[in-house]
Amino acid sequence: MSSVLITGASQGIGRAIAVELAGRGHRVIATARRPETLADLPVDQRLRLDVTDQESVDRAVRDAGEIDVLVSNAGETVRAPLESVPLAEVERLFQVNTLGALRVAQAVLPAMRERGAGRLVFVSSIQGRMVLPMIGPYGASKWALEALAETLAIETGHFGVKVSVVQPGAVSSGGGERARVHLGENDPYTPLYEALPALRGELVTPEDVATTVAATIEHPEPPLRVPAGAPAERALRARKAAPEDEPFLLAEIDW
Template structure:
């Protein structure tokens, strides 16, 4: 039977970041809808992983959990080896683990910058490298990299996050062309706002990297950042809804290079990358993230100093 026609229920799927949010939702959707599917679930939190695994097992999936820190390349490589040892191979890799390091670029310490790229880019890349030969030997496979609308559009205070996702998208485009001869298909999923722990983690990351936001020139934008989840909640998708888009990328005979998972996402990307002038787009995001308020504060400070 052609690799393309093997039922998903007979395949091995490795999901990173599977303890919560999109990764957990995807594991549960797959277990519910594809009886007998084999899942390898990876994340740092073993307790949460076990909870997700128990749910999936009860739904009829065969599940293996591998606690993994995606910033540690040796752990990532061990994850791939463990999956192959248990199931004989991996048919589908979903690189979902990731987070957003928010804040003005000049204030993010080097260590936090490095970790952003380790988790969002270098870890997934290491896993891909390990599994390409395995998939090739099995006659093909699929690699799905979870990016973001922020992987196509850069936002103030999200420069490091967007940079890591831009890089992941470039990597995916190159892999899609390189791996086609081996029947390994590569797709990118681009969610918009999602009702997950993303904003909580991002907020915690700001506090860990910027000791006193109020004592910086960006204080007004930091205040706006605190309201970001509330301001985007009306457009946010559930993790389960995003998971359904990922499932579509796994079941389409000819998967698309990119799937947006956001309300009017394709239209937004088209308008902001192809139609509207860059200066207009810049002003929109500056206002949305409070950079216009930063400008007002700065002008007031300079005016007071000159008196």
């Protein structure tokens, strides 16, 4: 069984991944900015890790010991039109979702490279391959994350490191409900925001995503991109088939 470090394990997808992997017998190191939120998880270690803080990352990776697999899950989102979203919010999402993921990968890669083995599993989104209105900053951070992941797959593959990107669609994790919303009074984009639940498509559970992550970790030769659930498979298939010279809207899919 593998030693797996998970970022963002306090709730939602990260928590479900920790439970799933522990149940399969893996040695799980669950991390979060507030480690007290991990107290009830059936895991081997619970560590503080803030992906935006280099010192925090270095300390957690050191305290975790040997890490066979990194599950880079920590992430945040926002709801706002690009016309008026505060740029500080966009910067915050990139710090967490993109640069934070790279920061932790940089911390674990030297030991994996020296051992000639390791796994990097990035929890992305179908929005790493398409866009949704009102969630543009999140999508942009995931497109960037997927570019980093694919580059890492090329750069580190000959050192024995396997890289995968897990791509869920809409997940019933509560992340959308917790998202900061930036809409002014009588905002012209309010009708689009109110239509967002229908535009996001069919929901899957955090446990569904966790099962996909676990199967990816245990696969001897995992693919680079792994859709998490049938809705994600349908969405990504439709995106691939759609013309590239015009915008693609997820709501056009027959769920």
